[in-house]
Amino acid sequence: MTSTTASQTGVRRVGLPVAPIAHIRMAPAMPATDQPAPPSGATLEAASPRQRERALVERHRAGDRSAFDEFYRDHAALVFNLTFRQCGDRELASDLSQEIFLKIWRSLGRFRGGSSLKTWTYRVSINHCRTRLSRRRPAVSLTQDGGEEIDLRDARRGPEERAVARDQAELLARALPELDSQFREAVILRDLEDLSYQEIAEVLSVPIGTVRSRIARGREQLRSVLSREQLRHEVGATRHRGQAAPPAPTTREGTQR
Numbered sequence: 001m002t003s004t005t006a007s008q009t010g011v012r013r014v015g016l017p018v019a020p021i022a023h024i025r026m027a028p029a030m031p032a033t034d035q036p037a038p039p040s041g042a043t044l045e046a047a048s049p050r051q052r053e054r055a056l057v058e059r060h061r062a063g064d065r066s067a068f069d070e071f072y073r074d075h076a077a078l079v080f081n082l083t084f085r086q087c088g089d090r091e092l093a094s095d096l097s098q099e100i101f102l103k104i105w106r107s108l109g110r111f112r113g114g115s116s117l118k119t120w121t122y123r124v125s126i127n128h129c130r131t132r133l134s135r136r137r138p139a140v141s142l143t144q145d146g147g148e149e150i151d152l153r154d155a156r157r158g159p160e161e162r163a164v165a166r167d168q169a170e171l172l173a174r175a176l177p178e179l180d181s182q183f184r185e186a187v188i189l190r191d192l193e194d195l196s197y198q199e200i201a202e203v204l205s206v207p208i209g210t211v212r213s214r215i216a217r218g219r220e221q222l223r224s225v226l227s228r229e230q231l232r233h234e235v236g237a238t239r240h241r242g243q244a245a246p247p248a249p250t251t252r253e254g255t256q257r
Contacts, residue, residue, distance in 0.1 A: 183218030
């Protein structure tokens with residue numbers, strides 16, 4: 001199985017392998033609609049993003065196999081990273097991504113353009129993760145050194161800073177599943193996916209005021225999780241250091257040599 005790697009930008013972008021979707025049988029072409037024909041050929045390059053999205057959907061609806069391949073290339077990293085941040089498990093994230101793309105393939109022809117295709121993809125992915133992860137408890141959780149708030153927008157480029165960013169990215173990816181789902185979704189979409197409050201409101205189908213509240217509470221909950229796990233880490237490290245040196249050898253009389 002081949003994979004691609006999403007780009008890393010400090011802690012804010014967790015680069016992860018993306019499993020390719022399994023081959024899917026294409027549905028027969030659907031009948032034409034009364035909607036105006038989408039832009040094609042040279043005019044497509046000058047079309048707006050919404051027009052290009054509508055053209056892709058129309059191609060998929062007509063049975064053009066390359067349309068979904070194009071959609072997958074554009075959204076594979078987005079879907080995998082989102083699912084991984086939700087569950088903290090690479091194998092499960094790969095399975096979830098496969099399921100999400102199968103669901104999208106089946107429903108893409110019904111996309112009507114009420115939002116951007118990207119926003120719609122986020123919504124489908126979030127809803128699927130809610131269903132699949134509703135009864136699953138995270139297996140692990142970690143923290144940042146010192147229990148301090150992680151700067152999710154850190155884009156430092158030095159070698160040492162990149163190493164720290166990678167460590168923090170792993171800690172964050174494993175800590176996020178500990179949050180309540182509604183808070184985790186809001187924090188991921190705002191601080192990791194960089195969506196606006198309006199876009200998050202559209203994805204989650206809630207008012208902007210609710211989005212702001214969930215983000216604030218999610219960040220507070222994340223700091224609490226990280227602080228608690230930092231204490232556990234420090235206790236574990238202390239015990240490990242205490243067991244590292246073997247006991248000094250003794251004589252038969254019980255005294256050390």
